[in-house]
Amino acid sequence: MxxxxxxxxxxxxxxxxxxxxxxxxxxxxxxxxxxxxxxxxxxxxxxxxxxxxxxxxxxxxxxxxxxxxxxxxxxxxxxxxxxxxxxxxxxxxxxxxxxxxxxxxxxxWSYTNLRHANLSKQDLRGVRFFEADFTDTDLTKADLRDCNLERVSLGRAKLAGADLRGANLQGVDLKALDVKGARMDLEQAALFMRSYGAKVD
Structure with a gap:
């Protein structure tokens, strides 16, 4: 020691x-x-x-x-x-x-390269990931509540069962996400729908 x-x-x-x-x-x-x-x-x-x-x-x-x-x-x-x-x-x-x-x-953890990382089932609540690269990252069942995910890259990331409630998703390419089974709040759901051209009142 x-x-x-x-x-x-x-x-x-x-x-x-x-x-x-x-x-x-x-x-x-x-x-x-x-x-x-x-x-x-x-x-x-x-x-x-x-x-x-x-x-x-x-x-x-x-x-x-x-x-x-x-x-x-x-x-x-x-x-x-x-x-x-x-x-x-x-x-x-x-x-x-x-x-x-x-x-x-x-x-x-802003601007970090976390490509291909296995972060499944991790408790990541409240972490700042501004412009981080999560391309091909396994975030299955990860707790991402209240994270700053602004402008992160989530291409081909696994988000099944992930909890995104309260997370900042501004600037994220939502159309590239597979959000099947992910938990979102109403504001995020509206943002997701708008990315596909829907009008949300």
Whole structure:
């Protein structure tokens, strides 16, 4: 067990290291690389990771509380049963990441790439996903109530059984959605009908 507190790292390469079971508090990492690093069960609180590369990293069972991962790359990362609580993830890329069992508790996930992710049955209530890319994402039975889904890409996303009530769907291409079995509120239903040219009074 190790602890880093109030430390700053710029362009440091942590690639391939064993950084498991650590605690990071109020640290800043800018343009650092963590490629294929073992970071299982680490805890971060109030940290900032700016343009860092987590390609192939193992973050299984890690917990992140009010940390920021801005414009980071998580390509092929393992985030199995990791927790992100009130985190800022803007612009980060999760292409090919293993996100099964992930917990996303609030926070800002705007402009993230979540293509092909498995987020089925996830509780995503109230998360900000402004302009996120959910193309081909599995959102089956996901709870998306009160999310900001403004201008998100949902092409070929699976939404069967998803709860969209109260979510902001402005700017979404509703005609491209398969909403069979999804739960919507009256305002969203009217928006959906208008997208097909219906006049809703």
């Amino acid at each position: 190790y602890q880093y507190k109030d430390r700053e790292f710029t362009r440091v390469h942590f690639d391939g290291q064993d950084l498991r079971y650590g605690e990071l508090i109020s640290c800043t990492f800018e343009k650092c690389t963590f490629m294929n690093t073992s970071m299982e069960e680490i805890d971060t609180s109030y940290c900032r990771f700016i343009e860092c590369d987590f390609k192939g990293v193992s973050l299984n069972s890690s917990i992140h509380n009010e940390s920021a991962f801005e414009n980071c790359k998580f390509n092929g990362a393992n985030l199995f049963v990791s927790k992100f609580i009130a985190c800022k993830m803007t612009g980060s890329d999760f292409s090919g990441a293993q996100v099964d069992g992930i917990t996303i508790d609030g926070g800002d």
